[in-house]
Amino acid sequence: MGLFDIFKTKGNTPIQQLNWYTIRSADQLTELDRLSKDKLMVIFKHSTSCPISKMAFKRFQKEADFDTEQVDLFYVGVIDDREVSNAIASHYGVMHQSPQLIIIKEGDVIHHASHSAIVPSSVNRFL
Numbered sequence: 001m002g003l004f005d006i007f008k009t010k011g012n013t014p015i016q017q018l019n020w021y022t023i024r025s026a027d028q029l030t031e032l033d034r035l036s037k038d039k040l041m042v043i044f045k046h047s048t049s050c051p052i053s054k055m056a057f058k059r060f061q062k063e064a065d066f067d068t069e070q071v072d073l074f075y076v077g078v079i080d081d082r083e084v085s086n087a088i089a090s091h092y093g094v095m096h097q098s099p100q101l102i103i104i105k106e107g108d109v110i111h112h113a114s115h116s117a118i119v120p121s122s123v124n125r126f127l
Helices: 003-008 028-035 051-063 082-092
Strands: 020-022 040-046 071-077 100-105 108-114
Touching (some): 028 082, 040 051
Antiparallel strands (some): 040 100, 100 108
């Protein structure tokens, strides 16, 4: 155990590393819908200038306890990719908020939450 390994734990359990894909184009939403036939797709819309969004994103990553083999995670920076953020709202019929978590299964939104309602356990409910 190295000196800095103590920062990698949550209690006695190692914190899992989450791999995020970035959505940079509205065209990717069709592919995301196709992929959601086999796995849950989770979109996290995040504003880097908002402290509440930063807190929600960090908490989501820290408390994630779902099987990452069953889920693909997608990140959208709402400031840098405003068009993509708006396209997500339009494509899925979910009003834009930030921070916002949207869970897609078989091309449909099965859950969405914003601000303090964003919790990793919501992903487990659909696995």
